[in-house]
Amino acid sequence: MAKQKAIHSSNRLYIKLRLKITLRCQILGKKPNIQAAISIEYHIKMQELARIISQTGTETKLFDLLEQEVQDKVGAKLVTLMWLDFEAGRARRIYTNRPDLYPTNDSKPISNNPWHEHVIINQNTFVANSLDEMDEQFTDKDFFSAHGCASVLNMPIAINGKTVGSLNLLHEENHFTEERIEKTQELALTAMVCIMLQQSNLSKT
Incomplete structure (x- = not known):
């Protein structure tokens, strides 16, 4: 359960930041900055990888993350x-x-x-x-x-x-x-x- 909670929390953070960018752009009357959103996604991903690598049971957690990413994206x-x-x-x-x-x-x-x-x-x-x-x-x-x-x-x-x-x-x-x-x-x-x-x-x- 802990590993799923960690993955879901990073997903929630990413969604929250994407929404923040979109709302900010709507207020300013601009199109959402897709590059900024992508940058945020990779920043969160790097944080997630760093967190997993620093802990015990790294191999299993990395494979869980890989599986989650495959199913979410492809x-x-x-x-x-x-x-x-x-x-x-x-x-x-x-x-x-x-x-x-x-x-x-x-x-x-x-x-x-x-x-x-x-x-x-x-x-x-x-x-x-x-x-x-x-x-x-x-x-x-x-x-x-x-x-x-x-x-x-x-x-x-x-x-x-x-x-x-x-x-x-x-x-x-x-x-x-x-x-x-x-x-x-x-x-x-x-x-x-x-x-x-x-x-x-x-x-x-």
Whole structure:
């Protein structure tokens, strides 16, 4: 309950500030300053991340925040975050919202294929809004379909110019509109921090 309260309180603060900006602009007869609103949102987000990182149980709280942001901004039935362990040559799942379908103790070889070149090497987001649009690399398309998913979005997560993982979203057919694709960029910061924490934990062992 405490973690949900913290997330909701930051959301309330953001809404209150947005309303304050809008009302102020209406009084002055000006259009709302969207850039100012965006700046406030990121300021609050940075505060929230700093608060979470400073506390115990950081990893779980960060994943909870990532899940909350995905659902608020884009929506997805299945959410996973992969970390690329180049030393071991494995792509490791460090977060999933459906551990019954995709457990976090699972990993797969880092393969050199068209998807890898598009997402990992060239750092482009991959989107397929139907099963037919998915590349042949998606060998589990039937599994997606069986769980009500027919569209996929894979967003590369890069740190210091190097792709270190991918945020993967699955939902119903034709879910990832241009607007939602653009919104996924707002998820990158939290995903980066999650992966950086994973790297930090490994360096301690």
